[in-house]
Amino acid sequence: METERTSLFEAPPMAEQERMVEAILFASADPVTFTELMGRMPHGAEPAEAIARLRKRYEGRGVNILRIGDAWAIRTAPDLGFLMQKETVEVRKLSRAAIETLAIVAYHQPVTRAEIEEIRGVSVSRGTVDQLIELEWVRFGRRKMTPGRPVTFVVTEGFLDHFGLESARDLPGLKDLRAAGLLENRPAPGTVPLGEGSDADADQTEMFDQD
């Protein structure tokens, strides 16, 4: 019924769609996914086009339209942060171990605990991963198809949002690291590779080169 009826109406003009996207993004503190935008706008709307226009409109303004994964959000321009002392959220300072672990998860994802330990050369304490999960920056990913089927860790949309990243592909220095072969999972010479190496590589390629 609903769909039949609404298909009789024409989609609102693009300028109107742009206003709608603007209103929806302004009303939410969290990024709004494309699917949600589609669901909230009238039938026949083309949010992608509206977003592109809106993004252009806000270039250089006090607030900007940011893409985070498959979602969009409005955020204040970073150069104006100094005006926002009142809004600043005090975040518990992360330990050096937590920061390194976070970076390893981000650049090597999906990554197992054993791989994190191999890279850092020390065992990962219980609290470290826990803290990152609690911050909702890290979550459990797919299990690895290697003996023992270990769980993996990946970074979340919340992580991307927090660090203003459009996707994990935009991590600083990612290309250089890959070019230098530093994201490879190289087994120690003399050890029997468990197939993890090739698997990890495949996963990573899948994650970062998906377009």
Next chain:
Amino acid sequence: METERTSLFEAPPMAEQERMVEAILFASADPVTFTELMGRMPHGAEPAEAIARLRKRYEGRGVNILRIGDAWAIRTAPDLGFLMQKETVEVRKLSRAAIETLAIVAYHQPVTRAEIEEIRGVSVSRGTVDQLIELEWVRFGRRKMTPGRPVTFVVTEGFLDHFGLESARDLPGLKDLRAAGLLENRPAPGTVPLGEGSDADADQTEMFDQD
């Protein structure tokens, strides 16, 4: 003194002041008064002028600059209020019983009600399972080929989607939970856990005292 000193600095250009007002109004949790704006912006700024320009800029847009008493705020354009329906969703935490039941279904599916009760050690109320079914996280699976042909429960696609899992097999195992530090509040060995424990104890006494 202060004013004398700062008058030496030039106020930022008006376009820049407009950006500042835009960012402050956007990020503030409450409408911002003129005095507060004055205090937050660099010395020599003229917020009144900046607000007037910003207000004009947002005329006819999806959000407008509104004056509320002697304060300003960005608000959704009145004609777009209908887009905000989604913002009224009330989120409640699932009860402990429901979480535990859901976890058992996820880890042991397909599982019968009797099996859930055996694992939880307490009976499962009708409402709990009904709620999970209503949430579309749990559905009926195939009947078990055991006496009475009891129905089983399994988790749904919606469940996997909500919890960000590719498949139920990707649920972290007990070992992983322990490694991630999620199993820390275990009772010390030798202490008697509530319910089940004391029950089992009684059994044992009965066994050994009878001859």
Next chain:
Amino acid sequence: MADSFQEDAVSVTDRIAAEALIIDVGAFEGPLDLLLTLCRTQKVDLRQISILALAEQYLAFVETAKQLRLELAADYLVMAAWLAFLKSRLLLPPDPSEEGPSGEELAAHLAFQLERLAAMREVAAKLMARDQLGRDFFARGITEDVQRMRHVTYSATLLDLMQGYARIRTRDDFRPFVLDRDAVMTLEQALERMRHLIGFAGDWADLSSYIPEGWQIDPPRRRSATAAHFAASLELAKEGCIDIRQGEAFAPIQIRSRTPR
């Protein structure tokens, strides 16, 4: 292994450098971290680092710690042993009969690990230097709630789910020991059963025929039931209620009720 590096002549500069580092030993996050710090004293690009020199620096560090009677964690000592081995591989001409990777391969891998860790630290610093939400850029302060329809959803995170499950499972882990009695029949059970049945039995009958249904097929259950019934029959014979006989060793045991004549 310990002796082999004790004999090595440790240069004065290495020793002085090592003593400076010892002060910080608690601040290092494992042997790789210490090695990276030592690398910095070589003042060359990580790619040109001399692993041999690095191994010597590390061994000097461990040696100094030992002289100062400082206890190093086990993984530092494991690394020391490995580096001493690596050093000997690097110094001695390759022995063709020897198995395993060459000293050069091992050194290259260590260099790779160090470079990788250094690279991760560098990008971690870059990441943390980025503009951050709630510090440098900000989300909307006033989110708009147009109270149209109030519709309740329930939320639970994967963490809730796992903690819930963990709660149940740990309860199980620490359940006091209880015999699993599904497959166990007690003497009392058998005795009570037989007392009741024996009254109806006239002539000699196999003891096994007294075993109830459900206990005759599954081996553990059958074993338990047989033992319980045998013990019960001895008990009944002692009480003078039944007679027992067995044709020969391992032949079926037969019983009959001893009716008072």
